[in-house]
Amino acid sequence: MYLKFYGLREAPFAPTPDPKFLFQSTRHREALAQLVYGVRERKGFIVLTGEIGTGKTTLLRTLLERLDGQTPVAYVHNSALEIEGLLEYILHDFGVKSTARSQAQRLVELNEFLIEQHRQGRSPVLVIDEAQNLAIPTLEAVRLLSNFETTHEKLMQILLVGQPELRDKLNAPELRQLKQRVGLRCHIAPLSPEEARLYIRHRLRVAGAADAGLFTDGAIQTIAEYSQGTPRVINIVCDHCLLTGYADSTRRIDADIAGEAIEYLEDGERREWKRSRHVRLVPSRTAVWAARSGVAVLVVLVALMLVFAANALGWLGGVIR
8 A cells, every 4th residue: 555655566565474684683594594504404403493473483484485496395384283183284285195094104105205315316395383382292303304314314404493492492301312412503582672673774774665764763762662672573663664654645754654554553542533432412511611810811901901901091090281
């Protein structure tokens, strides 16, 4: 809706994890480098953690784009599955036409697939998102998948991705063997206010904005404080800012517009709509009494002025005579 008004080719703050919009803060750049290294060097287990909305999925999409196009990838989004459902999902995502009737048969099929891929020089990648939701027995079963290996290297790279609770879960005594097998750990923290400014301008540039300073520093400060540096929240607020600015025919987003967009997100209505609810068609009793009091005071003042004027004129008349 607002793209043409602001000279944009596409929406700069869309909620989808598009790798071309990846903003590589110091932490994101380091995490991406570790992920690429871990997969290419076949480190086995890799753990990526970060708060909700900090860009983990976008980082993963970027990683998968940088892999060899021939690398098989299984991406598990549903972490509520138990191990049998998980194995079925993994085989399907790897493109294996399974005929297995039991968990053991599925493991055999997966092992055969991995061996065949190894013969062809490929190292399949398994990504399990929202892994903090996996039950401890399921995580222990996932650990056993890392037993598919040769004497020199792992046959499959496993990425466990989740919120910080995943780190706490991996510290459970029951998972100490899994914890010992983690080859790399990466954590993504929220953006600092300066990174938030660079993040917003980066996305505007990628979207084709001629003016990367479309958001004033005051607006960015307001957005950074509200979002606490979470990219997903920044995207939502910025999108509402552009929509509000477009509705008001405002070319630059300032702190007032940012504040109004945040209020709209919190309450679902704009400031003027709130104010309009308090406008009365008939004055309130308090307002009527206040008006009457004001009129009374005004009448008294006028009367005093007239008395003063009359006395003054009388005095002048006496002087003239």
